Amino acid sequence: MNKKQFLPWDHPRFRSWVSVARACQMMQSALTRELAPLDLKPPHLDILANLYRHAGLSQQELARKLLVGRSNISMTLPQMERRGLIERRGDSRDKRVLRLFLTAEGEALALRAMQIQTALIDRSLSRTPLEDCSAIGAQMERIIAALQMEDDGGAESG
Amino acid sequence: MNKKQFLPWDHPRFRSWVSVARACQMMQSALTRELAPLDLKPPHLDILANLYRHAGLSQQELARKLLVGRSNISMTLPQMERRGLIERRGDSRDKRVLRLFLTAEGEALALRAMQIQTALIDRSLSRTPLEDCSAIGAQMERIIAALQMEDDGGAESG
DNA sequence: ACTTTATTGTTCAAGGTTGAACATTGTAAG
DNA sequence: CTTACAATGTTCAACCTTGAACAATAAAGT
Numbered sequence: 403m404n405k406k407q408f409l410p411w412d413h414p415r416f417r418s419w420v421s422v423a424r425a426c427q428m429m430q431s432a433l434t435r436e437l438a439p440l441d442l443k444p445p446h447l448d449i450l451a452n453l454y455r456h457a458g459l460s461q462q463e464l465a466r467k468l469l470v471g472r473s474n475i476s477m478t479l480p481q482m483e484r485r486g487l488i489e490r491r492g493d494s495r496d497k498r499v500l501r502l503f504l505t506a507e508g509e510a511l512a513l514r515a516m517q518i519q520t521a522l523i524d525r526s527l528s529r530t531p532l533e534d535c536s537a538i539g540a541q542m543e544r545i546i547a548a549l550q551m552e553d554d555g556g557a558e559s560g
Numbered sequence: 561m562n563k564k565q566f567l568p569w570d571h572p573r574f575r576s577w578v579s580v581a582r583a584c585q586m587m588q589s590a591l592t593r594e595l596a597p598l599d600l601k602p603p604h605l606d607i608l609a610n611l612y613r614h615a616g617l618s619q620q621e622l623a624r625k626l627l628v629g630r631s632n633i634s635m636t637l638p639q640m641e642r643r644g645l646i647e648r649r650g651d652s653r654d655k656r657v658l659r660l661f662l663t664a665e666g667e668a669l670a671l672r673a674m675q676i677q678t679a680l681i682d683r684s685l686s687r688t689p690l691e692d693c694s695a696i697g698a699q700m701e702r703i704i705a706a707l708q709m710e711d712d713g714g715a716e717s718g
Numbered sequence: 719a720c721t722t723t724a725t726t727g728t729t730c731a732a733g734g735t736t737g738a739a740c741a742t743t744g745t746a747a748g
Numbered sequence: 749c750t751t752a753c754a755a756t757g758t759t760c761a762a763c764c765t766t767g768a769a770c771a772a773t774a775a776a777g778t
Contacts, residue, residue, distance in 0.1 A: 408671055408674065408675065410609075410674045410677070410678045411613070413678055413681075413682075414690055414693055414694060414697075415681050415682055415685045415688075415690070415693050416677075416678050416681055417697060418685075418693040418694060418696055418697030418700070419587070419681050419685065419697075421696075421697045421700035421701055421704065422580065422583075422584060422696065422697070422700050423584055423587070423588075424627070424700070424704055425580070425700040425703045425704050425707070426580060426581055426584040427627050428627065428703075428704060428707040428708070428711075429577070429581070429703075429707060430581075431627065431707075431711075432707055432710055432711070443734090445734080445735095451568070455569070460756075460757095461756075461757065462755080462756060462757080469582070469585050469586065469589065470735075470736090471735075471736055471737070472756075472757065472758085473735080473736070473737075473738095473757090473758075473759080473760090474734085474735060474736075475757090476756095476757055476758055476759085477734085477735085477758085477759090478734090496743075496744070496755095496756085497742080497743060497744085497756095498742070498743050498744070498755070498756040498757070499743095499755090499756060499757085500756085500757075513566055516566065516568050517566065519568070519574075520568045520571055520574050523571075523573050523574055523577050524571075524573055525706065525710075526703050526706045526707050526710075527573045527576075527577065527703060527706075528706070529702050529703075529706060530573075530699045530702060530703065532572055532573070534695065534699055535572055535573050535576040536572060536576060537692065537695070538576055538579075538580065538696055538699060539572075539575060539576030539577075539579045539580070541688045541692055541696060542576070542579035542580050542582070542583040543579055544687050544688060545583045545586075545587075545684050545685060545687075545688065546579065546582055546583050546586060548683065548684045548685075548686070548687060549583070549586040549587060549589075549590055549684055550586070552590055552683075552684075553586075553589075553590070601764090603764080603765095618726080618727095619726075619727065620725080620726060620727080628765075628766090629765075629766055629767070630726075630727065630728085631727090631728075631729080631730090631765080631766070631767075631768095632764080632765060632766075633727090634727060634728055634729085635728090635729090635764085635765090636764090654725095654726085654773075654774070655726095655772080655773060655774085656725065656726040656727070656772070656773050656774070657725090657726060657727080657773095658726085658727075
């Protein structure tokens with residue numbers, strides 16, 4: 403008679419995480435919409451923001467920070483380079499790596515895009531007290547660490 | 561001299577949300593990895609889980625729940641139907657809509673996949689107290705509501 | 719009844735993402 | 749030095765996702 407013996411929705415952590423995932427997806431959609439006038443998509447913004455922060459990254463390092471494959475970066479960057487947003491210079495010591503930098507135009511666009519993103523986040527989280535925001539951020543860092551472990555070492559005991 | 565006048569990373573809500581997005585992305589990657597043995601990807605699981613929960617949904621309703629386009633559903637479902645996981649029956653009252661149901665095999669696979677997902681979430685959130693999980697879920701629901709408003713009514717006052 | 723407007727599902731082209739195979743360059747081992 | 753191994757970036761085929769255009773059906777307006 404027990405038609406549904408396994409109902410994940412009864413599971414508190416499961417329910418909470420579903421909400422998290424949903425919120426993320428909607429934020430992504432909203433960001434895509436608001437970035438459209440700049441002819442940018444979230445992945446482009448991620449790249450611009452990271453190069454704004456850490457000038458001189460290699461493609462590999464950038465890919466790792468963004469959690470995407472090298473090939474992704476390798477196919478996206480030439481577009482942005484042609485658009486005059488970034489610059490790639492070969493590393494003098496290691497001829498394999500290309501170091502990435504924003505152009506002046508790229509930095510200007512990065513700033514505009516980041517302002518749009520920050521404004522969107524502010525609007526969406528306006529009903530969430532700062533204290534709770536920080537608490538959420540801290541918990542998420544824990545979760546990231548836990549998932550990091552899985553990535554690296556499958557099932558390392560510790 | 562103020563080289564970086566606009567640093568989003570100084571912004572508490574921005575920082576917190578970056579962590580949220582990162583955690584989501586890593587969870588998605590981990591889920592993709594763990595679902596591979598079942599020859600399923602997260603979007604397939606989303607479909608199975610939603611039909612498990614709400615049998616008889618139309619494709620439109622399913623698309624809305626999953627926050628994807630109708631075309632997406634329209635191209636994914638035939639694959640799953642050929643695989644014997646779902647069934648599509650025309651609605652008798654409205655000849656436009658197709659009502660969706662899980663087959664026995666689909667339900668079995670849905671259960672296995674949901675158990676994998678629940679286990680992954682449990683593992684990743686094991687260091688996050690239940691109380692905090694619930695608080696996070698509640699805040700996320702607020703954020704979802706805020707983003708919902710933007711979607712619907714652009715800038716409705718109220 | 720007739721026309722207009724909306725909704726549902728399908729198709730298609732465009733673009734994004736991935737993982738594997740590859741060439742090049744650096745590093746360690748013998 | 750020579751050989752084996754590892755890391756970086758590129759290319760390619762496969763797949764996924766999207767948005768627009770479309771045909772069929774329903775609902776609303778006249």
